[in-house]
Amino acid sequence: MTRGAALEFAGLGKRYGAIAALLPTNLMITPGEFFAVLGPSGSGKSTLLGTVAGFVAPSEGRVMIDGADITAMPPHRRNIGMVFQNYALFPYLTVARNIAFPLKMRRLPRAEIAARVARALEMVRLGGFADRMPAQLSGGQQQRVALARAAVYDPPLLLMDEPLGALDKNLREDMQEELRQFHHSVGATILYVTHDQQEAASMADRMAIMNHGAIEQVGPPHELYERPRNSFVARFLGEANMFGIVRTDPLPAGRSRFATEVGLELLACGSPTGTVVCIRPENVTIAETPPARDNCFSGRIVDIVHAAGSIRYRVAIAPNCIVTARVASERRTTVLPRDGVVHVGWDAEDALVLPA
Numbered sequence: 001m002t003r004g005a006a007l008e009f010a011g012l013g014k015r016y017g018a019i020a021a022l023l024p025t026n027l028m029i030t031p032g033e034f035f036a037v038l039g040p041s042g043s044g045k046s047t048l049l050g051t052v053a054g055f056v057a058p059s060e061g062r063v064m065i066d067g068a069d070i071t072a073m074p075p076h077r078r079n080i081g082m083v084f085q086n087y088a089l090f091p092y093l094t095v096a097r098n099i100a101f102p103l104k105m106r107r108l109p110r111a112e113i114a115a116r117v118a119r120a121l122e123m124v125r126l127g128g129f130a131d132r133m134p135a136q137l138s139g140g141q142q143q144r145v146a147l148a149r150a151a152v153y154d155p156p157l158l159l160m161d162e163p164l165g166a167l168d169k170n171l172r173e174d175m176q177e178e179l180r181q182f183h184h185s186v187g188a189t190i191l192y193v194t195h196d197q198q199e200a201a202s203m204a205d206r207m208a209i210m211n212h213g214a215i216e217q218v219g220p221p222h223e224l225y226e227r228p229r230n231s232f233v234a235r236f237l238g239e240a241n242m243f244g245i246v247r248t249d250p251l252p253a254g255r256s257r258f259a260t261e262v263g264l265e266l267l268a269c270g271s272p273t274g275t276v277v278c279i280r281p282e283n284v285t286i287a288e289t290p291p292a293r294d295n296c297f298s299g300r301i302v303d304i305v306h307a308a309g310s311i312r313y314r315v316a317i318a319p320n321c322i323v324t325a326r327v328a329s330e331r332r333t334t335v336l337p338r339d340g341v342v343h344v345g346w347d348a349e350d351a352l353v354l355p356a
Helices: 045-053 095-105 110-123 139-151 169-186 197-203 221-226 231-236
Strands: 007-016 019-029 034-038 060-065 080-083 157-161 189-194 206-211 214-219 241-250 255-260 265-269 276-279 285-287 295-307 310-318 321-328 341-346 351-354
Touching: 007 045, 019 045, 019 060, 019 214, 034 045, 034 197, 045 080, 045 157, 045 189, 080 139, 095 110, 095 139, 110 139, 110 169, 139 169, 169 197, 189 197, 197 221, 206 221, 206 231, 214 221, 214 231, 231 241, 231 276, 231 351, 265 351, 285 321, 295 321, 310 341
Parallel strands: 034 189, 034 206, 080 157, 157 189
Antiparallel strands: 007 019, 007 060, 206 214, 241 255, 241 276, 255 265, 276 351, 285 341, 295 310, 295 341, 310 321
């Protein structure tokens, strides 16, 4: 099994004239970690990845692998594997020759190349595909070949740039499991860039949320979802009901009463200096009778969406104010009627008070 490398960014930044593509960044990724970087387009995640690969020269700071400064090292000397969104396979080479390419560039003996290619093909479950051409493979199979080629020379660090972006939804979900197994097999450190928060959360040990060239928050997926640092992180990771705060009245036991922009008053726990109250849809109870919750409002169902394993209701509880509630869907679940009058509620402990 490959030994993963430690990857460190020390004050790393990149400017294009007056535009800061990456603000000075400090980050440590531990050996063998599956680390995801996600954010909207233009957030700086691809710039960060490019500095590691050697495709982007930083304006300041350093990139270090296992403590060695590689900032000025050319890409071909960094011993880093890379998987691209478009696979980047050679269309005129067979699967085996595609995988063997980085080994030939390193002038390994022919027998060792054959053994490594065979091992890599078995690892990605393509043992019988050595003589196929890329055009004869499905999208998922081509992605497996790209993974095998990136790992065949046992690099301690693998970079993945939106590797599942070109696949359809079902295949993308299947490949997420493939990538988890792949990571377990190779043991390398993986730096994975994506804009898909569900994809990152399903695979990563930790992840960083980027916005406008800066890292907003770093942590395990569940921590970022349950305890976002600010409203941007809360909105980016899944659905969130947000209420802007216009006045705060502190109460005993760490609670506060918040007057909101839409005219509602909410009870919540947390900092009285926050600017928004956030409630996740799965923490909202919806019923035809008022639920016993700290916050309870009546309203009308304006939309119903059936998704895999859940039902999402959108309920208008005030002018220009719609609350989303998501409930588990089972075979005997009674679906509330559209336009029906219902009650929604949540406890103060389920409301997050966040800075903007």
